[in-house]
Amino acid sequence: MNNGGNTSRLFGALADRDRRIVLYYLREHESASVGTLADLVTGWAEAGPGPDRPVAREDVRVALHHVHLPALDAAGLVEYDSDEGRVTLVPLSAGGEAAVDAALAADTTEAGVDLDALLASAGDPGAEDGG
């Protein structure tokens, strides 16, 4: 893995809450079906941490499939087999673990997510290798 460019990719991946929720889950379970992740994310939005917000599970599933899981895959955080509908976590770097830990703390308390702090905790501020 090229750790230099990963910070900006990590930043992009963590910018979206549904993608963060997927990572929280996969760190416990390593791999999951898209269906399970759709239940996880829909339930989180409707009844889990944070403000109660009705969402359509089918919309969540489609967004995971077309947007979020490909984005996490492109960032090198998961491997997404879209044919099988199966997602597997790629082991995170130490900086990545710290960033996800910080995001988790922010997502499960009243505080919002401070992405700058996340970047700093990723231990590689400003690094950019263009690719």
Next chain:
Amino acid sequence: MGGDGGDRLRELRERARGPRKTITTFGPEPYDDLAPVLDRFDADLRHESLPIPEESGYLVVERDGEYLGAVPAAAFDELRDPSGGAPWDATADASAYRELVGLLSGTAFEMDDRSRLVATAREVEDRAWRTGRGSLYATFQSLSAFRAQVPMYEHLAGTTDLSVTVFGEPDWEPPAIDGVAVHRDETGEVTDFWVVAFDGAGEDDAKSALIAAEERPGTYAGVVTYDPTVVDDLTAYLGGLAASTP
């Protein structure tokens, strides 16, 4: 024993059962103290660990991969100890137990706790009260068992245009209540059953019923259903029964 009526209700209870459902709890640890509640329903129970605060957990109900809804851990206390509160109680909107029962419609259950069965029946009475018209049927083992529910039904009928029919063995003479007809079930046709059925005032979306039978003394096996064809047949049967004798 209930004779032909019992067979009919048993058959309807069987028809009311839908595909098996799965209840998944998400949280740091399994919510073991919810098991006594969730175990009463014939559903698959699963736990998926998630590193969030225990009080931020939630449960999701699904059927054949179809997401049906979620209940927050903040409401789990109400699942453990459901109130039998009447539909018009201010807290009724937030009744997590009623919400769970709604999500688990079509799922068979067995309950030996009368207050919990009352809370389950409230899901149907709640729909009737909110709709405010149509016909509601409720069976009691005996009319004396209806006694404790009289204030509830007085209010239910008195604040709506609902037409309510109550069935029970005539071991007690209920007071006259506007909008409530009492059917004295001399033959014990529905004695073994606890049925609450609302015809939805013709709207399929509002039709609902609880059909439970006392399988052993004090233990009821039943199901809550929103299947309009089952509810139609059930309300037609009870309506016919009420009309058959004074």
